[in-house]
Amino acid sequence: xxxxxxxxxxxxxxxxxxxxxxxxxxPGTPSTEVMESFSRYPGVYAEWSPNxxxxxxxxxxxxxxxxxxxxxMKHVGLNVAADPLFTVSYTGIKGALVIxxxxxxxxxxxxxxxxxxxxxxxxxxAMLEPADSEEAKQFVKIAVEISETFDTPVILxxxxxxxxxxxxxxxxxxxxxxxxxxxxYERNAPKYVMVPAHARQRHPxxxxxxxxxxxxxETTPVNYIEPGSGDLGIIASGVSYQYxxxxxxGATFLKLGMAYPxxxxxxxxxxxxxxxxxxxxxxxxFIEEHVRLLGIPVKGKDVFPNIGEFSQGRVRRCxxxxxxxxxxxxxxxxxxxxxxxxxxxxxxxxxxxxxxxALQRLRAxxxxxxxxxxxxxxxxxxxxxxxxxxxxxxxxxxxxxxVKVKDRTVAVIGDSTFFxxxxxxxxxxxxxxxxxxxxxxxxxxxxxxxxxxxPGTGRTLMGKKVxxxxxxxxxxxxxxxxxxxxxxxxxxxxxxxxxxxxxxxxPSLIVSQYPCVLNIRERKPSPVVDQDACNECGNCLxxxxxxxxxxxxxxxxxPALCTGCGFCASVCGRGAxxxxxxxxxxxx
Amino acid sequence: MKGVANIKRKYDFLFTGVGGQGTILASDIVSxxxxxxxxxxxxxxxxxxSQRGGAVESHVRxxxxxxxxxxxEGEADFLLAFEMLEAxxxxxxxxxxxxxxxxxxxxxxxxVYLGQAKYPEEKEIEDxxxxxxxxxxxxxxxxxAVELGNPALAGVVLLGTLSKYFDEPLDVWENSLMNLxxxxxxxxxxxxxxxxxxxxx
Numbered sequence: 001x002x003x004x005x006x007x008x009x010x011x012x013x014x015x016x017x018x019x020x021x022x023x024x025x026x027p028g029t030p031s032t033e034v035m036e037s038f039s040r041y042p043g044v045y046a047e048w049s050p051n052x053x054x055x056x057x058x059x060x061x062x063x064x065x066x067x068x069x070x071x072x073m074k075h076v077g078l079n080v081a082a083d084p085l086f087t088v089s090y091t092g093i094k095g096a097l098v099i100x101x102x103x104x105x106x107x108x109x110x111x112x113x114x115x116x117x118x119x120x121x122x123x124x125x126a127m128l129e130p131a132d133s134e135e136a137k138q139f140v141k142i143a144v145e146i147s148e149t150f151d152t153p154v155i156l157x158x159x160x161x162x163x164x165x166x167x168x169x170x171x172x173x174x175x176x177x178x179x180x181x182x183x184x185y186e187r188n189a190p191k192y193v194m195v196p197a198h199a200r201q202r203h204p205x206x207x208x209x210x211x212x213x214x215x216x217x218e219t220t221p222v223n224y225i226e227p228g229s230g231d232l233g234i235i236a237s238g239v240s241y242q243y244x245x246x247x248x249x250g251a252t253f254l255k256l257g258m259a260y261p262x263x264x265x266x267x268x269x270x271x272x273x274x275x276x277x278x279x280x281x282x283x284x285x286f287i288e289e290h291v292r293l294l295g296i297p298v299k300g301k302d303v304f305p306n307i308g309e310f311s312q313g314r315v316r317r318c319x320x321x322x323x324x325x326x327x328x329x330x331x332x333x334x335x336x337x338x339x340x341x342x343x344x345x346x347x348x349x350x351x352x353x354x355x356x357x358a359l360q361r362l363r364a365x366x367x368x369x370x371x372x373x374x375x376x377x378x379x380x381x382x383x384x385x386x387x388x389x390x391x392x393x394x395x396x397x398x399x400x401x402x403v404k405v406k407d408r409t410v411a412v413i414g415d416s417t418f419f420x421x422x423x424x425x426x427x428x429x430x431x432x433x434x435x436x437x438x439x440x441x442x443x444x445x446x447x448x449x450x451x452x453x454x455p456g457t458g459r460t461l462m463g464k465k466v467x468x469x470x471x472x473x474x475x476x477x478x479x480x481x482x483x484x485x486x487x488x489x490x491x492x493x494x495x496x497x498x499x500x501x502x503x504x505x506x507p508s509l510i511v512s513q514y515p516c517v518l519n520i521r522e523r524k525p526s527p528v529v530d531q532d533a534c535n536e537c538g539n540c541l542x543x544x545x546x547x548x549x550x551x552x553x554x555x556x557x558x559p560a561l562c563t564g565c566g567f568c569a570s571v572c573g574r575g576a577x578x579x580x581x582x583x584x585x586x587x588x
Numbered sequence: 589m590k591g592v593a594n595i596k597r598k599y600d601f602l603f604t605g606v607g608g609q610g611t612i613l614a615s616d617i618v619s620x621x622x623x624x625x626x627x628x629x630x631x632x633x634x635x636x637x638s639q640r641g642g643a644v645e646s647h648v649r650x651x652x653x654x655x656x657x658x659x660x661e662g663e664a665d666f667l668l669a670f671e672m673l674e675a676x677x678x679x680x681x682x683x684x685x686x687x688x689x690x691x692x693x694x695x696x697x698x699x700v701y702l703g704q705a706k707y708p709e710e711k712e713i714e715d716x717x718x719x720x721x722x723x724x725x726x727x728x729x730x731x732x733a734v735e736l737g738n739p740a741l742a743g744v745v746l747l748g749t750l751s752k753y754f755d756e757p758l759d760v761w762e763n764s765l766m767n768l769x770x771x772x773x774x775x776x777x778x779x780x781x782x783x784x785x786x787x788x789x
Contacts (some may be wrong), residue, residue: 004619004629102650108634132630165657166616166631167621242655304645313661339677340705342697344607380702541702546641549701560739 600751
């Protein structure tokens with residue numbers, strides 16, 4: 001039986017087949033669907049942790065206790081989890097630990113396009129890199145084997161184009177259900193208590209393990225040579241391999257399923273068979289540098305760019321320009337002529353909109369954060385002025401306030417981001433006598449990645465009811481005396497509360513509470529515009545809501561797109577936007 | 589089912605539209621049809637930030653052996669555009685021989701509704717596509733879907749028209765469709781699919 005699966009679904013399926021029983025992650029495009037899919041298999045435990053560091057620590061705990069464990073995150077999430085990562089390399093684990101890392105070349109939904117292969121090298125652990133969904137399934141099983149054989153965490157690296165592409169996967173027999181009696185926890189302080197004296201003893205173990213992994217890389221079935229012509233020898237891994245196969249169909253290939261450590265003998269074998277070795281890899285010259293260190297002449301980043309993701313068209317154009325294949329040099333695909341752009345924007349009825357509109361009117365300098373609400377930076381709202389990394393807004397505003405800029409400053413952070421890494425900088429405000437204002441946009445869900453529960457939601461990934469943590473109570477507990485909870489649609493109160501907090505000399509916090517319009521679909525009739533009363537002031541267009549359109553002599557509201565939140569009516573100074581009195585009545 | 593023996597070549601399908609229009613579901617259905625007809629199938633889609641009303645594209649490829657999940661520039665056999673402006677945005681994938689099935693439906697982008705840019709006329713959109721060599725087929729997808737009671741069915745209407753270009757038996761399309769839509773919407777989706785088959789391809 002075959003089934004079409006995304007790379008992420010196939011990773012989850014592979015994890016299930018490999019007997020992984022504990023999974024923890026934090027949602028982040030393009031990694032999110034791995035943990036969501038994994039959670040649906042029988043007999044597994046899966047959780048959304050508040051951030052990637054906690055997720056990895058949960059998975060490590062499970063692996064310390066002898067279980068097979070999975071941690072999932074996007075590339076920048078591994079930065080957050082880097083602290084446990086580097087030292088779990090020293091301790092190893094008792095069971096198995098697979099870390100799924102999903103990189104995002106071309107920044108489809110990220111703040112940078114870092115190449116996380118460097119993490120495997122820096123932490124001295126193995127990294128596998130599948131090239132399609134079928135390999136993704138297989139490689140998780142191989143990752144578990146490597147983890148148990150070599151006592152090492154293994155990173156399985158995906159990219160957006162693997163995670164979010166779909167192809168045919170072979171279904172396999174269900175894993176046998178094994179009931180294991182709980183064993184006593186293995187106490188082994190020299191291995192697991194990383195005080196300096198122990199850790200010094202563990203570092204040589206890590207170096208020795210790396211040598212063994214490099215030997216394994218020579219013989220593992222995931223690294224292999226595909227014989228071809230003697231002209232070009234292509235080294236590629238991940239989805240780049242697929243592009244290269246289309247561009248160089250007759251070439252000799254070294255397909256690397258293991259991105260780190262790399263197989264020296266196989267690389268030399270390839271080089272001995274061909275006139276020219278070419279590395280096709282997205283982002284940094286990771287494989288290329290290794291080949292160069294072996295003293296083998298190689299073409300790589302002199303031919304293919306180190307910015308953005310590849311496609312077979314891009315690889316073909318670069319290869320032709322470098323004379324590796326025949327073809328017209330400099331031929332660029334014909335792009336469409338100038339068309340109106342269509343950027344993503346806040347949804348109609350999004351409860352973040354009134355807050356950003358208020359901040360725009362108050363001309364505040366807004367230190368922003370990561371989530372849907374980063375779209376508050378887009379015109380016409382244009383009410384966010386920084387976006388750095390998860391949880392950065394609160395530390396950023398505190399630092400800016402130490403410099404004393406002329407503008408009124410504020411941090412704006414979403415609820416999931418707040419639980420992820422906004423709590424420590426919030427405590428920092430109190431602990432260092434800060435006086436900044438923080439607004440938490442609280443819709444009780446992780447909206448951007450598709451409505452995953454978080455510590456404020458009140459239920460777990462597996463559907464268990466749990467306490468929903470109150471941001472207001474948390475802020476008061478750490479020492480905030482000035483805390484207000486507001487509804488974003490009481491716009492007069494929104495303006496007054498924010499102004500009041502701006503004038504305050506103490507640290508303060510506003511929680512703006514309203515559910516995500518895509519999560520709890522509350523649809524009211526769209527308002528109607530009284531064109532006679534409209535003086536075309538443009539206020540309602542400045543809220544950046546897509547159902548509103550400028551027409552000759554006024555504006556219209558598209559009832560198919562409008563959710564009826566009524567915010568446009570509350571910003572109309574002429575009272576020209578009115579609630580619909582009877583369904584279907586009035587003009588639109 | 590005509591089976592593997594009849595596979596003559598590859599088919600590349602490009603789905604374009606606006607986040608939330610259902611391009612992912614439609615491209616999943618075409619992938620499923622390909623697999624059931626014995627093709628190797630790959631598909632690529634867009635998640636995350638782009639879904640919030642932004643321009644979206646999905647690639648589906650059928651072939652004897654498919655490597656890349658992306659269509660190469662100039663190689664699309666079919667362009668299924670769920671929105672008119674999004675039909676014109678991706679001409680780099682279009683060339684002589686491409687058939688563009690375009691839903692006659694406009695969703696105004698922000699620069700247009702703020703009065704800063706002009707939405708191209710239907711003629712301009714058609715000229716852009718035919719200029720790139722494509723045949724253009726206009727389909728009243730949204731209009732038919734609204735008649736059936738749900739504008740979200742517009743994509744399935746387009747799939748109905750698409751199916752007329754293929755010899756594969758109708759039940760492969762119908763079964764793939766039923767397999768991927770929620771049970772309570774199956775009848776409605778089948779109706780929308782057949783509404784699409786009434787259009788001249």
